[in-house]
Amino acid sequence: MLTINSRAHLCDYPAELRQLMSIAEAGRSLAWLSHWDQLNAGLTPLRELPGLAASLGIAQLSVKDESARSPLGSFKALGAPIALVRLVLRMFPERELDPFELIAGRHAALLRDFTVISATDGNHGRALAAAARSFGCRCVIVLHANVSQEREDAIAACGARIVRIVGNYDESVEEAARLAAANGWTVVSDTSYEGYQDIPRDVMQGYGAIAAEVLAQRDVAPGQPCPYTHVFLQGGVGGLAAGVASYLWERFGAGRPKFVVVEPAQADCLYQSALQGRPARATGSVDSVMAGLACGETSPLAWRFLEPSVDVFMTIADDDAVTAMHRLASGNDGDVPVVAGESGAAGVAGLAVLRAQPALSAAAGLDAGSRVLVINTEGATAPVVYQQLVGESADSVLARQAAWTAR
Ligand SMILES: Cc1ncc(COP(=O)(O)O)c(C=O)c1O
Known part of the structure; x- marks a missing residue:
């Protein structure tokens, strides 16, 4: 399922949103965090997957690999x-x-x-x-x-x-x-509710580091255009999407990329919010193999950022996520193997679902010239589940990844 959000506009980042989340505060967060001994040193890899990009019929696919952020296994270590x-x-x-x-x-x-x-x-x-x-x-x-x-x-x-x-x-x-x-x-929650906003705002602000690192890794100087046409962001309560989208929106203004939010069909609170024009509840069982995305209620604070900036909201089936886990692990077509957990693979899954359906793909503005950024938000944070779903242990995939890197 897909809906085009008519409330999203190409414009400068609004001052009232900048008071809540800003590039300046994201930078401060990252500077503090770089001293936390639970984070791995350095930036997380920005992996190019030309083989998968070609098979999906797009010009470029970059994966920001947050599985390497920390021994804790996910981007949540930033929040x-x-x-x-x-x-x-x-x-x-x-x-x-x-x-x-x-x-x-x-x-x-x-x-x-x-x-x-x-x-x-x-x-x-x-x-x-x-x-x-x-x-x-x-x-x-x-x-x-x-x-x-x-x-x-x-x-x-x-x-x-x-x-x-x-x-x-x-x-x-x-x-x-x-x-x-x-x-x-x-x-200390990652979702907001009535009367509770400061802490989830700070959590989301921490996620801005992902966007900051991507632009540094692509050597994008101030004033240069965004190197991506589309950014796919998986949605739970909306915090990750808001943190990353707000950063890129502030940086590129009306030249920002298109944002596509991907959720499990059973936990479609952001999709429902787009349909209803206000923070809404999911309509499904809220039980998904994508455990991190199995959230039934939109974070109202996240929604303030998503409603005016996310161009497309879409849902995927659990099987789509599992297929994407396989594709990323396989390293087919000469690509580096990537360990993506169930929620981590959702961005690639959403992209593949759209590319398989020409009308939906066109509605999202995707074509052979598209340059897409996805975020692998977790590695094998549940290793037993990962092995069951992929048919190979995460350690084995990582060993193939190391061999690929050492070629
Ligand atoms: C691996 C992973 N990806 C994405 C998300 C979605 O983040 P948010 O709930 O901030 O939308 C979560 C949330 O827990 C997660 O664990």
């Missing part, structure tokens, strides 16, 4: 720690804390009795747990029924206390809010 830094700075303004010292855990004594809590479908909770452990505060993570045991184990290994509920993601968000109110804990 939670930054939100925690900014939260602690706001809590103790009189102390004028140094963010770098905070990240290094040198204020652990101050934070000993401070507890953060969040619901998660896996990756945000893992990043928050790791950040809390580095900074020296406590962390409680609320998991819904469909979060796999291996994802729970990975979060618990970062030192968080786990609370399991029987309901779905949205109910876990409500439970986290309830527990926080009852215990005096602070919610």
Whole structure:
């Protein structure tokens, strides 16, 4: 399914949005984060896949590979720690804390009795747990029924206390809010809701680093045009898409690329928001193999950025994501093999779905001259699931990747 968003316009980045998220603040976030020992050193790879581009009939396909961002396995490592830094700075303004010292855990004594809590479908909770452990505060993570045991184990290994509920993601968000109110804990969520915006804004701002790195890797000097015609962004609550789109919109103004948001058909809250013209709920079961995208409710704050900037909203089936995982892992047509988890592969899956249907592809403005950027937002964050779906372990794909790189 696809809808063209008539509310998206080509114009300069509005001042009222710049007050919320900006390139300047994204740069500050990245500078702080570069001192966090849970991030791998350097930029994540920007991989060119000419073979896959040719088979999809486009001019260029670049994959920003966030699987290499951190041992935590996903781009979410850019969000939670930054939100925690900014939260602690706001809590103790009189102390004028140094963010770098905070990240290094040198204020652990101050934070000993401070507890953060969040619901998660896996990756945000893992990043928050790791950040809390580095900074020296406590962390409680609320998991819904469909979060796999291996994802729970990975979060618990970062030192968080786990609370399991029987309901779905949205109910876990409500439970986290309830527990926080009852215990005096602070919610550090990647989604916004009525009266709760600053922290999810800081999370989204952290994701702007992805766009900043891509432009640096492509040597795009200020004033030069965007090297991409299209950017495909997978959507859960909309935070990733808002963080990346806002950066590129501010940078390129009316010359920004087309943004395409891709969601699972069962968790289509952003697609529904586009149809209804306001933050909306998903119509499906909200249960998808794309665990990170299995969100039933749009983040209203993210929607403020997406509504005026995303040109196309589309949904895909679980099988489309699995096919894309295979394609990326295969390294066919001379391409480098890439480990993309279920949600990580969704951008490529959306592109392939559109290219297989000429009318939809044309509606999205894709043609043989298109230069497309996708973001592989996670590696094998659930390794057992990955092996089941791809038929090969992530380690084996990574070994083929290393051999390809060493050629
Ligand atoms: C791997 C992965 N990709 C994409 C997303 C979507 O991000 P958002 O919920 O900010 O839209 C998530 C969310 O958890 C995720 O884990």
